[in-house]
Each structure stands twice: as structure tokens, then as C-alpha cells.
Amino acid sequence: MTNNLLFDFHVDKENNQIRVAKTFDAGLPMTWDAWTKPEYLDQWWAPRPYRVETKSMDFRPGGRWFYAMISPEDQRHWCVADYKSIKNLMQFTYLDSFADENGVLVPAFGSTHWTVDFSATNGSETTQVNILLQYESLEIMEKIIEVGFREGFSAAIGNLDELLSALKSNP
């Protein structure tokens, strides 16, 4: 695996946007599948020690991905992605929201509009994915980032656990 590929994370507080760019060491069709098929999304969407379980997926404009982000304590945070537009192997857009276990949106967090763009790079050997997250307001953006902070912190702890375990096996 190539480790020096692009990862860029940019916050634009004036426009309530976060832009993320990442290059993956895989061709475009493979990368597209990883972002759009539940059997793959379940394997990577949640940073460990969280995990994702898809309840339903209907990947088409007007369709929905309904999934739970599950904590190590087995606490379920329900989320939905309501797909708005899909250009096969190029771009999809959706509204991302928190929900209850029945898929009813939780209004306190609002919805975030995601635009995910794919382009083949390096002679189709790699794929660049550009993500634009558009928040309804700075207040909502701060709230969601706060939740992300908690999850990010848990993920960092999980990674540290793995590292320590590996070090113990191979001192």
C-alpha cells in the first residue's frame, strides 16, 4: 500500500463547509464500489472501535442508506443518507442526518449536504475522491464536529490499542 497519497482536510468557517480530499491506491471502479455498496461500507465507514451495520440500502436518486454506528459499548447511533443525485462512477450527492431507530430524522443536528466526486489519477492506478460537506449553519457544523471529536478520540484510542498489542507481540 502506498502511504504518501494525498489527504487534505480543510475547514471553511465562513461558508460552513468542510472539504476533504483523499487519493486511494486503487482503481476507480473498486473505489466507487467501496463507497456505494453496503457490504463494503460496513467494513470501513466507522473508525474502529466503532462499527457500522446497514439496516437497508437503496442506492439510487431518492433512495436511502439506513445504518447504525455502533460503539464498543454496543450503543447504536442511527444515521441516514438520502441520495439526491448519482452520476455513475463520477459523483453522488446526498443529505446526511442523524435519525432514531425507525429512520425518523433528529432535527437538532440538521442535515449535511454531501457531494462526493471521483476521478481516476496516475494513469487510472489511483483514485482521487473529493468530498464537500455543506452544513446548514456554523452552529450545526460545530455540533457535528463535537460529535466527530468524540468519535475521533475513540478511534485514536482504538488505534493505540492495536499498536500496543502489536508491540507486545513483536517487542
Added chain:
Amino acid sequence: MLNHWLEGYRAFWEARFAQLDHLLSTFKSKKNEA
């Protein structure tokens, strides 16, 4: 405070992408074997 949260949010994305990198690398290995 926001900057502090952003560090965590960035870590969240990094951890998420690390798993996708791993998954894609597994795909490639399987494809090369086939």
C-alpha cells in the same frame, strides 16, 4: 474550542480512511491472485 474539536474530527476521517485503504488493498490482492 472549535479548533480542538477539529483535530478530533480530522483524526476521525484519518481513521476512517485508514480502514478504506486497508479494504482496497485487500481487494487488489484478491484481484491479482485471481
